[in-house]
Amino acid sequence: MFTRAARLFGLFALLLLQPQPLLAEAPSILIGLTAELDHPTNAAGQSIRAGIRTAIAEINAGGGALSGRPLELVERDDRGLPARGADNFRELASLPAMTGVFAGASVSFGNELTKAADSLKTPLMIPWMGADPDPVSESPARYVFRLAISERESLRLILNDSRQRGHRRMGLLLPSNAWGRRVARDVVVLSKPGDSLSMIEPQWYESASPSLLASYRTVIDRGADALILIMNESNSRMLLRELAAQPEIPRLPFYLHWTAMSGRTALTIAPEGKGFDLSVVHPVMPDSRQSAMVLERIATQLPERFSGKVPVPSAALQAYDLTRLLAAAIARSGSGDRVAIRGALQNAGEYRGVLKLYRNPYAGGSQDALGATDIALFRLRSDGSLDNTRSKPRR
Numbered sequence: 001m002f003t004r005a006a007r008l009f010g011l012f013a014l015l016l017l018q019p020q021p022l023l024a025e026a027p028s029i030l031i032g033l034t035a036e037l038d039h040p041t042n043a044a045g046q047s048i049r050a051g052i053r054t055a056i057a058e059i060n061a062g063g064g065a066l067s068g069r070p071l072e073l074v075e076r077d078d079r080g081l082p083a084r085g086a087d088n089f090r091e092l093a094s095l096p097a098m099t100g101v102f103a104g105a106s107v108s109f110g111n112e113l114t115k116a117a118d119s120l121k122t123p124l125m126i127p128w129m130g131a132d133p134d135p136v137s138e139s140p141a142r143y144v145f146r147l148a149i150s151e152r153e154s155l156r157l158i159l160n161d162s163r164q165r166g167h168r169r170m171g172l173l174l175p176s177n178a179w180g181r182r183v184a185r186d187v188v189v190l191s192k193p194g195d196s197l198s199m200i201e202p203q204w205y206e207s208a209s210p211s212l213l214a215s216y217r218t219v220i221d222r223g224a225d226a227l228i229l230i231m232n233e234s235n236s237r238m239l240l241r242e243l244a245a246q247p248e249i250p251r252l253p254f255y256l257h258w259t260a261m262s263g264r265t266a267l268t269i270a271p272e273g274k275g276f277d278l279s280v281v282h283p284v285m286p287d288s289r290q291s292a293m294v295l296e297r298i299a300t301q302l303p304e305r306f307s308g309k310v311p312v313p314s315a316a317l318q319a320y321d322l323t324r325l326l327a328a329a330i331a332r333s334g335s336g337d338r339v340a341i342r343g344a345l346q347n348a349g350e351y352r353g354v355l356k357l358y359r360n361p362y363a364g365g366s367q368d369a370l371g372a373t374d375i376a377l378f379r380l381r382s383d384g385s386l387d388n389t390r391s392k393p394r395r
Contacts, residue, residue, distance in 0.1 A: 028072035029065055029336055031056070031326065032092030035104025036080035043233065044128050044259070044315045045104045049075065050301035051127065051312075051319030052102060054294065055327070065327045066336055074098070078106055086112035093122040099336055100125050100145075100326050102319065105259070117143040121338050123345065125326055127319035132182070145345055145362055147322040147369040149258055149314070152186050154281040154375065155228075158255045159190055161279070161377050162226050163197045171224030171252065172202040173215055175231070180204060183230050200224055207232075212239040213249070220250055227252045229260070236260035240276065253277040256380070261313055278380040283314050283355050283370065285386075294320060294354045318370070321353035325361075325369070 033052060035045030052073055060070045074092060078085035085106045092101045093116070100123035107113050107126055117124035126146040162170055172187065174180030184202050191199055200222045205215040216239060219227055229236060236256060243249055258281050285291060298312045298320060328351060329344035330336060346365075351358045361369035378386035 026069040029069050030074050030097045032074050032101035034076045034078045034085045034088035037077040047313040047315035048319040050298050051316035052323045053301050054298045055320045055323035059327050065330045080106050082106045089113050089116050093120040099330050125322050127322045128315040144367050146367050147318045153372045156190055157377050167226040169224050170199050171219040171227040173229050174202050175207050176204040213242050228255045230257045232259045256280045279377050282378050284376050291354045321355050
């Protein structure tokens with residue numbers, strides 16, 4: 001009997017020593033994403049996802065974010081619709097292990113997501129904005145953390161560059177929607193009394209229009225000698241293709257909105273080879289081995305590569321850095337509690353990201369980790385590279 005009991009005990013002990021995958025595997029810590037993941041005119045969502053996935057893979061390879069628990073991304077496609085994005089946010093926030101939710105460009109148009117973040121006490125992480133958000137009047141926005149290019153600061157940079165180049169009459173080609181109207185208001189605010197650069201009457205276009213040549217001709221007829229294009233990827237490519245096919249039409253120097261560079265390939269034609277003068281606002285890229293390695297890792301997550309020296313869109317780089325900041329806050333929270341994570345983000349300390357050295361970016365209630373000194377105006381060359389020859393960042 002004793003021998004039989006000893007054998008049973010030994011067998012039980014042996015079973016305990018065997019690998020137990022279900023018991024040994026720590027539960028995942030969740031990060032959410034609601035973005036335009038399969039949008040026909042905006043690939044920013046895919047770029048954001050690539051940046052998040054790259055950061056998560058690195059963090060998990062290093063042991064996870066909290067007590068060995070791996071990070072896991074939970075995705076929802078909002079198709080670029082703000083209302084759907086808000087619904088996705090609420091669904092993701094209902095998951096007990098969720099620590100923060102990333103959002104795509106749809107967050108720019110309305111404040112539903114901001115209200116939801118505060119009411120559900122869930123950090124809203126914003127790595128990309130098609131436009132600056134409207135002021136939030138009903139919510140203190142305590143749970144919003146952005147690492148995105150500011151449209152107003154970009155417009156300021158563009159106007160200053162145009163003055164330095166000696167332009168006198170700036171044209172505006174704007175979509176006939178809330179985004180375009182907001183840009184028109186910002187340009188008026190940024191104009192200076194007695195300015196050497198005057199703003200001509202904006203020309204509006206319909207985003208679904210099959211051609212933009214008529215709108216462009218109107219800008220020329222009004223006497224513009226430079227042009228700000230507020231357009232997404234598909235509209236920008238369409239106008240440039242139309243102009244490339246008709247070389248007799250004058251080509252103004254173009255200042256592209258950064259949404260034209262949001263994903264896949266920067267532009268499908270060779271700009272300088274077709275006689276275009278294209279400039280775009282982009283984050284300043286540090287020349288470092290770390291940055292080059294991260295760029296390569298992100299590039300493998302994308303369906304196609306950018307050509308030239310910057311092989312991935314800025315949306316992916318911004319999402320990568322923001323994911324690392326969130327992961328560090330999760331680790332400092334000690335528990336994954338969202339209120340504690342918010343506090344840790346507001347006391348983030350110092351982190352060297354792929355874009356910059358962040359020094360407590362959200363301290364004092366700040367919601368923006370990128371500022372005016374972190375962006376510059378670049379010339380888009382025919383090989384897809386970005387040449388920062390005119391506009392030097394303010395350091």
